[in-house]
Amino acid sequence: MVDTNIALYLLRGNETVIELLSNKGLHLSVITRMELLSFPGMVRSELPRIQAFLDAWPVEDLHSRIEEEAIRLRSSYRLKLPDSIIAATAAHVGIPLVTADKAMLRLGDEIEVLRFEPKV
Numbered sequence: 805m806v807d808t809n810i811a812l813y814l815l816r817g818n819e820t821v822i823e824l825l826s827n828k829g830l831h832l833s834v835i836t837r838m839e840l841l842s843f844p845g846m847v848r849s850e851l852p853r854i855q856a857f858l859d860a861w862p863v864e865d866l867h868s869r870i871e872e873e874a875i876r877l878r879s880s881y882r883l884k885l886p887d888s889i890i891a892a893t894a895a896h897v898g899i900p901l902v903t904a905d906k907a908m909l910r911l912g913d914e915i916e917v918l919r920f921e922p923k924v
Contacts, residue, residue: 805831805864805894807903808839808886810920815840815850815857821920825902830861833893835886837863864893881910891915 806814806825811832813821840854864870866889873892877883883891884907891911894901900916901908908917 805833805890805897805899805901806836807890807901807905807908808836809904810902811836811840811857812843813904813920813922815854818922820923824920831893831897831899832858832861832863833890834863834866835889835893839886864897866893870896877911877914883907883910 810821810825814825837858840858841851846854870889870892873895874885874888877891877895878885878888881888887905887908891901891908895915900918901911902918902920904920904922906919909919911917
């Protein structure tokens, strides 16, 4: 499961992230889809490339089991609501979450979090 920040690194052609995730089957949360399609400052010319990226990978919809898990994760770990939904989606699918967000490390042993640390 790729967090929105990782999807943005992929879309921007970050070689390290591309190499890290090459030959991996990616999954996206519906939240990542929504965030990518409404990203502030997105230029309309980028929309076809973003849509092609979204069409290439399964997008997991939000449903009651993910919703309940997101509520629990948000309450337990004080995550932002979108982050809670993305983490809950990873837990539901049973795959690691790849993110650049330090806050996701709070999830501890509940969800396998692979943190990408971008070079500044």
